[in-house]
Structure formats: structure tokens, C-alpha cells
Amino acid sequence: MFRVLHRYAGLIGALVLISIALTGAILAVFPALEADSRATTLDAGHLVSAVSANVPGAEQITVDDNGRMVAVRFGANGFEQIRVDGATGEALGPVETNATELWFEDLHRSLFMGDTGHWIVIGATAAMILLCVSGYVLAARRMGGWSQLFARDRSGGAGGWHLKIARIAGFGIILSSLTGLWMAAATMGWVPEPAPNPAYPTNVSTGTAADPATLTELTAIDGSTIRAITLPRTDVPGMAYMVETDAGAGYIDPVTGEMLSWDARDGWSKAMDVIHLLHTGQGMAWVGLVLGLASLMVPVLSGTGVLVWLAGRITGTRKFSPAPKAEVIVLVGSEGGTTWRFANAFGAAMQDAGKTVHVAAMSAFAPNRYTQARQIVAFAATYGEGDAPSGADGFMDRLNAAKPLTAPLSVLGFGDSSYPTYCAYGDLVRDTAAAKGWTIGPKGNVNRQSERDFTDWAVAFGQSIGVDLSAVATYLEDRPTTALTLQSARMYGEDAQAPTAILRFALPRVSLLDRLLGRGFAGLRAGDLLNILPEGSKSPRAYSLASGTRDGFLEICVRKQPGGLCSTQLCTLTVGETVTAYATRNASFHPVRDTAPLLLVGAGAGIGALAGFARENTAKRPLHLYFGIRSNQGGYPYDQEFADWQQDGHMTASTLAVSRGTPARYVQDALEADADRVAQLITSGARIMVCGGRDMAAGVRKALDHILESHGLAVDLLKSEGRYVEDVF
Ligand SMILES: Cc1cc2nc3c(=O)[nH]c(=O)nc-3n(C[C@H](O)[C@H](O)[C@H](O)COP(=O)(O)O)c2cc1C
Numbered sequence: 001m002f003r004v005l006h007r008y009a010g011l012i013g014a015l016v017l018i019s020i021a022l023t024g025a026i027l028a029v030f031p032a033l034e035a036d037s038r039a040t041t042l043d044a045g046h047l048v049s050a051v052s053a054n055v056p057g058a059e060q061i062t063v064d065d066n067g068r069m070v071a072v073r074f075g076a077n078g079f080e081q082i083r084v085d086g087a088t089g090e091a092l093g094p095v096e097t098n099a100t101e102l103w104f105e106d107l108h109r110s111l112f113m114g115d116t117g118h119w120i121v122i123g124a125t126a127a128m129i130l131l132c133v134s135g136y137v138l139a140a141r142r143m144g145g146w147s148q149l150f151a152r153d154r155s156g157g158a159g160g161w162h163l164k165i166a167r168i169a170g171f172g173i174i175l176s177s178l179t180g181l182w183m184a185a186a187t188m189g190w191v192p193e194p195a196p197n198p199a200y201p202t203n204v205s206t207g208t209a210a211d212p213a214t215l216t217e218l219t220a221i222d223g224s225t226i227r228a229i230t231l232p233r234t235d236v237p238g239m240a241y242m243v244e245t246d247a248g249a250g251y252i253d254p255v256t257g258e259m260l261s262w263d264a265r266d267g268w269s270k271a272m273d274v275i276h277l278l279h280t281g282q283g284m285a286w287v288g289l290v291l292g293l294a295s296l297m298v299p300v301l302s303g304t305g306v307l308v309w310l311a312g313r314i315t316g317t318r319k320f321s322p323a324p325k326a327e328v329i330v331l332v333g334s335e336g337g338t339t340w341r342f343a344n345a346f347g348a349a350m351q352d353a354g355k356t357v358h359v360a361a362m363s364a365f366a367p368n369r370y371t372q373a374r375q376i377v378a379f380a381a382t383y384g385e386g387d388a389p390s391g392a393d394g395f396m397d398r399l400n401a402a403k404p405l406t407a408p409l410s411v412l413g414f415g416d417s418s419y420p421t422y423c424a425y426g427d428l429v430r431d432t433a434a435a436k437g438w439t440i441g442p443k444g445n446v447n448r449q450s451e452r453d454f455t456d457w458a459v460a461f462g463q464s465i466g467v468d469l470s471a472v473a474t475y476l477e478d479r480p481t482t483a484l485t486l487q488s489a490r491m492y493g494e495d496a497q498a499p500t501a502i503l504r505f506a507l508p509r510v511s512l513l514d515r516l517l518g519r520g521f522a523g524l525r526a527g528d529l530l531n532i533l534p535e536g537s538k539s540p541r542a543y544s545l546a547s548g549t550r551d552g553f554l555e556i557c558v559r560k561q562p563g564g565l566c567s568t569q570l571c572t573l574t575v576g577e578t579v580t581a582y583a584t585r586n587a588s589f590h591p592v593r594d595t596a597p598l599l600l601v602g603a604g605a606g607i608g609a610l611a612g613f614a615r616e617n618t619a620k621r622p623l624h625l626y627f628g629i630r631s632n633q634g635g636y637p638y639d640q641e642f643a644d645w646q647q648d649g650h651m652t653a654s655t656l657a658v659s660r661g662t663p664a665r666y667v668q669d670a671l672e673a674d675a676d677r678v679a680q681l682i683t684s685g686a687r688i689m690v691c692g693g694r695d696m697a698a699g700v701r702k703a704l705d706h707i708l709e710s711h712g713l714a715v716d717l718l719k720s721e722g723r724y725v726e727d728v729f
Pocket of ligand 1: 333335336337338339340381382383384385386387389414417419421424448449542727728
């Protein structure tokens with residue numbers, strides 16, 4: 001329901017909302033431009049005396065919300081409004097209306113359409129509130145609960161920006177909209193006007209009026225609190241000063257200076273003042289500027305929102321049911337995105353078999369919404385050392401907190417059997433659920449996105465509930481792949497039986513849509529993955545990118561594996577030949593954008609991503625590299641670049657460990673040898689990124705634990721703080 005509300009309220013109102021928001025943002029600047037620094041220091045009596053002397057015939061003195069003081073008198077051409085210097089009471093010249101401000105005000109309040117426009121604006125403002133509230137509900141679901149609303153979000157593209165901006169700007173937009181609606185209601189007379197209303201005195205003295213600067217009650221009023229003073233007419237005896245201040249309104253006798261009647265401003269009227277201030281910023285310019293900034297985000301949010309919606313339509317995502325209506329809940333724990341392909345295929349096959357299906361990220365796990373669920377299925381990928389993928393953020397906490405449902409939970413793990421922690425996260429989910437009392441459905445693992453593993457499990461699952469899913473593989477939409485042309489190849493380490501190639505491919509043309517949606521080959525960064533489909537296999541192999549889209553080429557570092565299908569094909573590729581590939585994001589292995597030093601540790605082909613981080617380090621943050629290779633005879637990968645980058649500041653220092661050199665040492669030995677410097681870097685806040693083989697990563701963890709022990713730190717602690725990340729293969 002919230003998704004439909006959010007989508008349609010947004011699409012219908014987008015243009016009107018953009019116009020209201022932009023004009024609101026522009027109007028918010030006027031108070032800051034117009035704020036009058038000549039606020040008065042005089043009391044009301046001396047002010048009236050000075051203004052009367054400078055503007056003969058003045059009948060009223062008013063002060064607007066920005067402190068501009070105006071004297072009004074009846075002259076030859078009717079009423080005249082004269083700006084007055086609050087500090088001296090001197091006349092500054094006729095008031096000039098700001099035509100631009102009036103134009104924007106008219107557009108903002110009624111789209112130049114009078115009452116009809118006013119109603120459209122009221123409707124659109126209400127839609128804006130619905131949009132923000134439904135948006136917050138969706139954001140909380142996506143982040144895994146309200147307590148996680150502001151947790152770090154690693155998604156990129158239009159959707160990522162939409163979420164990041166909306167979470168912050170939403171509060172300002174809601175505040176502006178609510179106060180705007182209230183003011184519109186007040187204009188329409190739907191809320192009582194709370195102005196103070198003192199009784200007109202009947203006992204005003206009729207003698208000669210005294211100099212206002214001598215009237216006790218008038219001079220007792222602080223001039224800076226005045227909103228308006230109406231002066232008694234000299235030709236009509238028995239008239240009193242009418243004074244309106246921040247505190248209330250009353251009448252003062254012009255002869256005796258006595259306060260004849262007074263009506264204090266009540267709480268209601270003060271609340272209206274605050275609402276007015278919050279909406280217009282008048283009287284407190286910075287509030288206006290903050291809210292104006294939030295309003296400026298409305299067009300950005302409309303644009304990114306439309307792109308998210310378009311992306312769903314263009315990729316042809318099948319329409320699944322909302323969670324409370326679905327019999328089958330499919331939850332996806334993915335990092336690189338490939339698991340979604342299987343989940344969507346499974347969901348579509350189940351739907352065509354007559355089931356109502358809901359497909360969502362594991363991070364959106366909300367068991368209390370699964371009121372019709374008969375089956376819950378989790379497709380869970382594994383990362384790092386058996387860790388959860390980012391798409392399952394918060395899942396385990398909620399599983400632990402939830403009461404088991406009667407619907408059984410089936411877990412299909414996605415992983416790679418070359419990892420010792422093969423599908424470990426899927427196993428963890430299954431074991432935890434079983435321990436909590438959930439009934440566990442058919443289990444299975446999918447190795448390297450094997451369609452056969454997937455089909456085997458799906459068929460077994462279907463049988464368990466009486467549904468034929470033997471054709472599930474036909475629902476697998478293939479990812480769009482691209483032919484990449486090799487531009488250059490550099491080979492190293494052939495003497496040491498560790499052939500490693502740096503392959504540079506031409507960046508394919510990136511469509512505008514991909515660029516806007518941040519997908520395909522658009523917006524890639526070093527550390528993202530280039531998935532290559534070797535000839536003769538449907539199973540892609542992922543290589544870390546050593547370059548980003550901005551570099552204008554795609555570079556990977558490949559270690560030739562004995563008998564390896566893909567690495568052999570890549571290492572024998574010649575310039576001008578092509579490979580079939582697609583790219584996926586690996587946001588958990590991007591350097592966090594801050595100024596903390598980077599400590600990069602890697603070995604073998606792991607140097608690719610690390611070299612990419614140095615290449616993109618245009619901000620020249622401190623960057624220290626420890627890098628292990630088998631032999632440096634005849635050079636090693638990126639040897640020339642490292643020298644250049646150290647010269648131009650992209651890299652602070654690089655330390656090489658050669659396992660078949662003299663002295664023979666691994667990268668962890670190099671870290672131990674530099675223990676003091678390493679400890680100093682980490683204790684001063686460095687972020688550590690490790691890339692390469694599993695054994696190397698385990699050795700590095702051990703060495704760092706040893707180095708950090710005496711400093712009260714450990715790798716696990718750094719990991720939990722997000723300061724230690726690994727990309728291990
Ligand atoms: C950096 C990285 C680390 C991985 N770590 C593991 C692991 O520890 N255990 C495992 O079984 N699979 C591991 N895998 C394999 C993925 O789980 C597997 O490719 C999965 O299908 C990816 O799904 P996704 O694209 O939806 O995230 C890893 C893959 C990458 C790229």
C-alpha cells in the first residue's frame with residue numbers, strides 16, 4: 001500500500017510539487033536579503049516622537065517580521081508608506097514593493113490561478129506530506145527497521161541517492177508542508193484568528209496631547225517589540241494610542257500616558273507566530289534557508305524517484321504481491337545482485353503456478369506482515385569469511401527477535417565452493433531459525449550461480465508443496481552481457497610459475513539511461529567486479545576492477561590458474577580480441593570517502609583493486625601499500641605506476657615482499673617488520689583493505705592481531721567498526 005501511495009502521489013504531483021518547492025526555496029531567501037539591520041534601540045514613546053517629527057502627519061507606524069519599519073500617512077495622493085530608520089526615526093523614502101517577491105508569492109500560493117490554484121496547491125502540499133511519510137515507511141523497511149533508518153546505505157545509482165537525500169531532507173519538507181497547510185487553513189478562515197483584541201476605552205482624556213516621549217506607559221514599551229502603533233488624530237479629541245507588541249495589544253491615553261486597556265497575546269497566538277516563522281523564515285532567516293534547502297531537494301527527489309520507477313519498468317521486473325497478501329515470501333540476501341535473478345525466476349515460476357508471491361531483500365524481513373504466508377524462502381549469498389551480504393543487513397537481529405511463524409522457512413544458499421566457508425551464511429540462517437523453533441523446508445546450495453543446482457533445489461521444493469517447477473530455468477533472464485575488446489596486455493611472473501596479466505579493455509559505450517540509473521558499465525569504481533563468461537561455460541568468473549568508468553578503460557589483474565578455464569583464456573587473449581562480460585558493484589570494497597589514511601595489503605592478483613584505489617586517490621590522502629609477489633625478476637605488476645604515483649602523491653609508500661626473493665618473505669612478514677609504523681597508522685585511524693588469496697588474508701589478520709595486541713586493538717574490533725574490509729578469493 002505504501003509503495004503504491006508513494007509512487008502515484010509522487011508521479012501525479014511531481015510538477016506542481018516542484019513548482020511549489022522551488023518557489024518556496026526562492027521565497028525563503030528573501031527574509032535573509034531583506035532583514036533590516038537598523039533595529040530600533042529607542043522606546044516606543046521616543047520612537048513615536050522621532051517618527052512624528054520626521055514624517056509629519058504620520059498616522060501609523062508598522063514593523064514587519066523582518067524588522068523593517070514603515071510610517072503611514074494620508075497625503076495628497078492618498079495613503080503614503082514611508083520607510084523609517086528604526087534607530088533614529090528618520091524618513092528613508094517611499095516603500096518600494098518587491099515585484100519579484102510578489103510574483104513568486106503568487107506562483108507559490110496559487111500558481112497564478114486564484115482560488116482554483118490555491119486548492120491545487122493545498123492538494124499538492126497534502127500529497128507532499130503523504131509522499132514523505134510513505135517514503136519514510138519504505139526507507140525504514142529497506143534499512144531493516146526504524147532504528148536503522150540512518151544506518152549507512154551502500155547502494156548507489158538513482159535509488160541510492162533518492163534514499164540518502166530523502167532521509168534527511170524529508171523532515172524539512174514535512175515541516176514546510178505542514179506549516180504551509182496550516183497557514184492556508186488560517187487564510188481560508190478554518191482556524192480561529194488569534195489576534196489580541198482589547199476593548200476600545202471609553203474614558204480617554206480630551207485635554208492637549210503630551211509629547212509621546214513623556215508618556216509613562218508608552219516609554220515603558222521596548223521599541224524592538226513593536227508590531228504596530230496607531231497614533232491618535234490631532235483633529236479628533238478623545239482618541240488613544242493603539243499599540244500592538246509581541247506581548248499583546250492595548251490603548252494608551254495621549255494626555256496622561258495611562259494604559260487604558262490591555263489584552264495579552266495568548267499561547268494560541270504565540271503558536272501561530274511560531275508556525276508562521278517556521279514556514280516563511282521571516283524573523284529568523286536561517287530557519288528559512290534550512291527549509292529552503294530542503295525544498296530544493298524536491299526536484300532532485302522527483303527526478304531520482306522517476307528514474308527508480310522507470311528502471312523497474314524498463315528491466316521488466318515482474319509485478320509481485322505486497323507482503324501481507326502473499327502465500328510465498330521470497331527473501332533475497334545479495335551483494336553483487338546475481339541472486340536476484342534466481343529469486344525473480346523462482347517467484348515468476350511460483351506465480352505462474354497460481355501462488356501469490358512477494359519478493360524482497362532479506363534486509364526488509366518483517367514477519368509480522370506475512371499474515372497469509374504459507375512458505376518463506378530465503379536466497380542467501382555468502383561473503384568474506386562466511387559473512388552476510390549487504391542485502392541481508394539487520395536480518396539476523398530480526399530473526400532472533402521474532403516469534404517463529406507456522407510457515408516453514410527454506411534456505412537456498414548461494415556461494416562458491418572454492419571458499420572454505422562455502423554458503424556459510426545460508427547455513428547460519430538455517431541453523432539459527434531451527435534453533436528458534438522454525439520449521440525448516442527443503443535446503444540446498446547453489447555453487448557459482450549454477451543453474452543446475454538451482455533447478456534441482458527448486459524441483460525438490462516444488463514437490464514438497466505439490467507444484468511442478470521443472471521448467472524454472474526457463475524463467476532465468478540472462479543478464480545483458482557486452483563484448484569487451486582487449487586494448488593492452490602486460491605479463492609478469494612467468495619465470496616464477498606465477499603468470500599474472502594486467503589486461504586493459506576498452507570501456508564500452510555507456511547509454512544515458514545506464515548513466516542515470518548507475519548500472520551496467522556506468523559509475524564503476526576500482527574494487528567493483530568484472531564478470532567474465534569464458535567460452536564453453538555459462539558460469540561467470542568475477543575479477544576485481546583496477547580502474548573505474550572515469551578512467552575510460554576497464555583493467556583487471558589475472559593470475560593464470562593451472563587448468564583454469566577462464567584465466568587461461570584471458571592470459572592468452574591478444575589485443576583486439578574480445579571477451580563476454582558484465583559488471584557488478586562491490587560497494588563493500590570501496591574506500592570510505594574520508595581523509596583517514598589507507599593501509600592497503602594484498603598479494604598476487606589482489607594488487608589489481610589496490611592499484612585502482614591508488615589511481616583514483618586524486619585527493620592524495622595518505623596511502624600505504626604492502627604487497628606480496630612470488631618473484632620480482634623482470635619487474636612486477638604496476639612497478640612503473642607505483643613509482644609515478646609515489647612521485648605525484650597518489651601513494652605515500654609501497655613495501656614489497658617477495659616470497660622467492662632475498663630475503664624471502666610474505667606480505668605478513670613485511671607488516672611485522674614494520675610493526676611500529678603499521679601500529680602508528682592504525683591507532684591514528686587508518687582504514688585497512690586487504691585483497692588477495694584466502695591464506696594470505698588469514699596470515700595478514702594474524703600478523704595484525706599480533707602487532708595490535710599491545711595497543712588494545714584487534715582485527716575483529718576494527719572489522720566491527722567498518723575499518724577493516726577484505727576482498728578474498
Ligand atoms: C568478494 C567475494 C567474497 C565471497 N566470499 C564467499 C564466501 O566466503 N563463501 C562462499 O560460499 N561464497 C563466497 N563468494 C561467492 C558468492 O557468494 C557467490 O558468487 C554468490 O552467488 C554471489 O551472489 P550475489 O551476486 O547475489 O551477491 C564470494 C564472492 C565474492 C565476490
